[in-house]
Amino acid sequence: xxxxxxxxxxxxxxxxxxxxxxxxxxxxxxxxxxxxxxxxxxxxxxxxxxxxxxxxxxxxxxxxxxxxxxxxxxxxxxxxxxxxxxxxxxxxxxxxxxxxxxxxxxxxxxxxxxxxxxxxxxxxxxxxxxxxxxxxxxxxxxxxxxxxxxxxxxxxxxxxxxxxxxxxxxxxxxxxxxxxxxxxxxxxxxxxxxxxxxxxxxxxxxxxxxxxx
Amino acid sequence: xxxxxxxxxxxxxxxxxxxxxxxxxxxxxxxxxxxxxxxxxxxxxxxxxxxxxxxxxxxxxxxxxxxxxxxxxxxxxxxxxxxxxxxxxxxxxxxxxxxxxxxxxxxxxxxxxxxxxxxxxxxxxxxxxxxxxxxxxxxxxxxxxxxxxxxxxxxxxxxxxxxxxxxxxxxxxxxxxxxxxxxxxxxxxxxxxxxxxxxxxxxxxxxxxxxxx
Numbered sequence: 264x265x266x267x268x269x270x271x272x273x274x275x276x277x278x279x280x281x282x283x284x285x286x287x288x289x290x291x292x293x294x295x296x297x298x299x300x301x302x303x304x305x306x307x308x309x310x311x312x313x314x315x316x317x318x319x320x321x322x323x324x325x326x327x328x329x330x331x332x333x334x335x336x337x338x339x340x341x342x343x344x345x346x347x348x349x350x351x352x353x354x355x356x357x358x359x360x361x362x363x364x365x366x367x368x369x370x371x372x373x374x375x376x377x378x379x380x381x382x383x384x385x386x387x388x389x390x391x392x393x394x395x396x397x398x399x400x401x402x403x404x405x406x407x408x409x410x411x412x413x414x415x416x417x418x419x420x421x422x423x424x425x426x427x428x429x430x431x432x433x434x435x436x437x438x439x440x441x442x443x444x445x446x447x448x449x450x451x452x453x454x455x456x457x458x459x460x461x462x463x464x465x466x467x468x469x470x471x472x473x474x475x476x
Numbered sequence: 477x478x479x480x481x482x483x484x485x486x487x488x489x490x491x492x493x494x495x496x497x498x499x500x501x502x503x504x505x506x507x508x509x510x511x512x513x514x515x516x517x518x519x520x521x522x523x524x525x526x527x528x529x530x531x532x533x534x535x536x537x538x539x540x541x542x543x544x545x546x547x548x549x550x551x552x553x554x555x556x557x558x559x560x561x562x563x564x565x566x567x568x569x570x571x572x573x574x575x576x577x578x579x580x581x582x583x584x585x586x587x588x589x590x591x592x593x594x595x596x597x598x599x600x601x602x603x604x605x606x607x608x609x610x611x612x613x614x615x616x617x618x619x620x621x622x623x624x625x626x627x628x629x630x631x632x633x634x635x636x637x638x639x640x641x642x643x644x645x646x647x648x649x650x651x652x653x654x655x656x657x658x659x660x661x662x663x664x665x666x667x668x669x670x671x672x673x674x675x676x677x678x679x680x681x682x683x684x685x686x687x688x689x
Contacts, residue, residue: 275545277548296621297537297654299541299545300541300545300548300549301545301548301549303517303519304516304549304552304553305521305552307520307521308517308518308520308568318639325540325541325545326564327538327540327564328512328513328538328601329592329593329594330594330596332488332512332513332514333557335490335513335514336513336517336669338512339514339517339518340517342516351540353566353600353601354566354594354596354597354600354601355592355594355595355596355597355598355599355600355601356596357594357595358594358596359596379542379567379568380542381542381567381568381570381571382570383567383568383569383570383572384567384568385568386569386611387566387568387600387604387607387608388566388567388568388569394563394600395600398599429554457496
């Protein structure tokens with residue numbers, strides 16, 4: 264995994280033009296660009312390859328199906344140019360392992376979701392977070408996703424996943440502190456709206472980069 | 477929800493032509509055609525609208541993200557012509573409610589996954605199945621997905637979800653009995669490979685229809 268700026272741009276926009284514009288404007292400030300289904304459905308899977316020619320892409324698909332379907336989804340997205348994918352662990356280790364195998368085959372990275380930051384995640388995912396992190400490590404993922412809004416949880420996840428990467432959404436608009444998340448053990452920060460909705464995205468990215476350097 | 481034949485075709489193919497061919501050949505034998513991400517990624521989101529002109533489509537996206545992303549995914553897929561969507565309950569009631577609201581807005585149906593049939597689902601989803609079914613009912617889903625491979629689980633889910641629909645994959649190749657699943661309380665059977673991989677898909681569908689009539 265690339266860890267230069269330690270910043271991942273969450274490209275949560277729906278327009279192909281806006282996505283390509285932001286990726287181009289920010290490519291020297293971020294290690295990866297993270298895209299999800301809303302953009303892929305609106306612009307078509309080819310958008311992954313188009314962005315990948317600008318900056319490495321992590322496809323945040325929260326993959327959560329049976330093993331065979333997970334394999335097919337991973338193959339298509341990695342073939343289209345993604346450098347990494349994000350999958351759920353809660354559907355079980357066979358489903359997650361299918362993603363890991365597809366990624367190995369394609370030379371891509373797999374990140375598992377072990378915890379999410381919206382309130383509903385407290386119901387079933389939160390109490391299972393440690394188990395999900397352990398399962399993810401057992402399955403051989405390259406990293407896990409853990410929320411920057413709760414640095415103490417990042418420390419806990421770090422104690423479970425060892426040297427695997429921790430990528431953390433939730434800084435900026437959602438209130439997480441970039442430096443606290445990194446101090447707690449995050450390797451890379453996923454930042455979206457506080458950059459993409461800024462009147463000056465590059466300057467907003469620079470402000471975060473200054474804080475974490 | 478349409479419950480005429482009580483059969484939903486799982487269109488687990490990757491080719492647009494094959495998908496349209498099968499949908500056309502089987503449209504009078506099934507109430508819905510279920511499509512997932514592998515086909516949508518390969519053929520583009522427009523395939524949903526193309527199939528919807530032949531038969532009503534349930535988009536089985538196993539949606540499992542934060543509420544705002546879930547809303548965007550639902551809006552795009554329902555706008556493209558899907559009659560219903562399938563979302564995970566595991567990520568929490570706010571995420572699932574976002575899908576229900578988007579579906580109400582579009583006049584579509586929402587089904588929640590309360591249980592899956594692959595072995596890995598036994599780890600975290602299985603023990604949570606009753607809680608997931610209760611959450612799904614509370615959130616106002618139109619129905620839930622429960623595996624036909626375990627009729628006793630369908631009966632249990634029925635006791636929780638009341639009049640809401642239960643749609644059940646797992647008959648045929650995976651070994652579930654169509655008539656046992658319906659007797660246990662399923663409203664509609666989701667059948668894929670035993671129809672789509674048959675040398676004569678229409679005849680294979682007819683054989684299932686004869687068994688359940």
